[in-house]
Amino acid sequence: MKAKILIVEDESIIALNIKEMLSDFDYEIVGIAANGTKALQLVTAKTPDLVLMDITLQNREDGIEVAEAISKIYSVPIVFLTANDKNKTIDRAINIKPYGYVLKPFKAIELKTAVEIALKTFSEAQKLTAKISDITSENLSLQSKLRVDEHAKKRLINLPHGYLYDTENFELLLNGEKLELNEKENKLLKLLIKNLGKVVTVEQIEDYVWDGELVGEGALRSLMFRLRQKLPKDFIACHSKIGYKITL
CATH class of the missing domain: 1.10.10.10 (Winged helix-like DNA-binding domain superfamily/Winged helix DNA-binding domain)
Incomplete structure (x- = not known):
């Protein structure tokens, strides 16, 4: 199954160029958003497997804040796109734990690599989370059984x-x-x-x-x-x- 990708980019020429690159790599583009409101709508409606997020959107809207808002309603890997290589901006982006960071201008293979790594890392993280959840459930079940067994020992006289x-x-x-x-x-x-x-x-x-x-x-x-x-x-x-x- 093709991975579904949402592009959040306010410059239409760049957004279409990204769409063409990713389509050539057999990804499915579920939408292009130029602002946070549209991005949130598309995330809810299309449930993408990954979001490519430009850090600076229309009317100087902060893409990092949009990414935070998305993360609160939907679990999805986010890869930032930006021409800003200032440490302060990078540090802010890192604080919300993105799955990748690509500096403009980039080559198609660089974008593909970032997307593949993000999808793979997110998938592994999901499996690990599920495994931890299963282990936690097993431990709780075992603890409950041990409590029952201990109670049974106390109430039963040989x-x-x-x-x-x-x-x-x-x-x-x-x-x-x-x-x-x-x-x-x-x-x-x-x-x-x-x-x-x-x-x-x-x-x-x-x-x-x-x-x-x-x-x-x-x-x-x-x-x-x-x-x-x-x-x-x-x-x-x-x-x-x-x-x-x-x-x-």
């Missing part, structure tokens, strides 16, 4: 026989599958896990599971029996006449 207890959702998991427990079974398990390594007394269990309500000894035995039926035999150890604890 238990015997490969069981995990999710302290956020209050669920007992095995191989990623949730073990179905009723409300009282879950409350009992939660209490035992909160006291890992300790024997939880019968009184503590009754007070926690039944909210202080007086229940018979058989109620706790029945609840413990149902819970232990769903777990490996040695998962919950019984300490006679004292209470229960999870075996670590």
Whole structure:
């Protein structure tokens, strides 16, 4: 595909000469503008791949300021054209990071070289920017995953026989599958896990599971029996006449 070039030059003879040079090198000229207003209109309408910008335009309009205005609305490489070789002017042009600077009068091959270098440099810069953006996105995704993993580590408690207890959702998991427990079974398990390594007394269990309500000894035995039926035999150890604890 031909590269599209916008020429911003107020001297019509020079502009047509530039157009003829670039057309001979198989570039597509999408327009010629003699002032900043026209240049901005053509940039928006034609979306050129490169702008050749004369530094001094009609009515002494500043081409450097026009280039700055273009850069704010559209990402495009800009190559300056000028007969002014004063250091002050060159320094001002360099400050807006152009992709080339050609002094008049110039030969066709000099113009072609400047355009080719600008297009190539801009393309490489775009690829680099995209790569950096991809890397940044990957890093953010990885950071997010690490935060999730770290959070998961903090909320999951390792238990015997490969069981995990999710302290956020209050669920007992095995191989990623949730073990179905009723409300009282879950409350009992939660209490035992909160006291890992300790024997939880019968009184503590009754007070926690039944909210202080007086229940018979058989109620706790029945609840413990149902819970232990769903777990490996040695998962919950019984300490006679004292209470229960999870075996670590």
